[in-house]
Amino acid sequence: MHNDFNFNFIEPDEVIADFVENLGTFHNLSDEPKEVVIIPDGRVDLFFSQSPSEPFHATLIGLETYPEQRFIPPHTHAFIISFKPLAVEYILRTSIADLLNTGKDLPKGFWEFELSDIQNFETFCAKATGKIKEQLPSDLDERKRRLFELIYSSKGELSVKELSENIGWSSRQINRYFTKHLGLSLKAYSTILRFRASLEHIAQGKLFPELNYTDQNHFIKEVKKFSGVAPKELSKNQNDRFILLSVLKGK
Secondary structure: OOOOEEEEEEOOOHHHOOOEEEEEEEEEOOOOOEEEEEOOOOOEEEEEEEEOOEEEEEEEEOOOOOOEEEEEOOOOEEEEEEEOOHHHHHOOOOOOHHHOOOEEEOOOOHHHOOHHHHOOHHHHHHHHHHHHHHHOOOOOOHHHHHHHHHHHHOOOOOOHHHHHHHHOOOHHHHHHHHHHHOOOOHHHHHHHHHHHHHHHHHHOOOOOOOOOOOOHHHHHHHHHHHHOOOHHHHHHOHHHOOHHHHHHHOO
16 A cells, blocks of 8 residues: 555444445545556445545445546545445435446435545544444345345355245346346346455465356456456556455455
């Protein structure tokens, strides 16, 4: 991590862990834009950010299916809630099907956040956790909770049929749910999670498939598809361009 670009991510309170993967912050202290590559990770991000060129605002980012180069403006300060997909229906109470590979600005005052709330990481985390707890559902469909639990624990390696049989929910209904709420199929989402699990291995310097890939070529092809580069180049992570990989290496 470079001194002019700081980041920190923590795990959520156990009470909201079914819906939130982590809470984080990053700060570009430089006078220059920071180049980053956004890669698919299966999370839905809610950003609260501010910079000299952009006033304080909240942005909801949908799922990504391909890598995209972006530039973080100088002196940008951002805080992030990274949601698991179950939160789309039960916490955010919306659909992000139209936000695939894009995002949208949320109304001013969303969840009553304001600029003063992103001056301190602990203060932000406490408020964000409180707001999410207020949204916790009283009627969570256990099939859906179990579905995402299995998808995550299997690192995306269970087939749609296996998931369907495990939770007693038809494959057709599961795919309809994914398409309606997330904008992609369960199979496509599981492939992203398998890639993300591979990132943890790449962060450890393991450049060969540890998961259920056909062979090395298949592994390389999928890593290139989702990151834009081969595993060896991704592992080098020059200038911390791949923030997710930098976070994984820092664990």
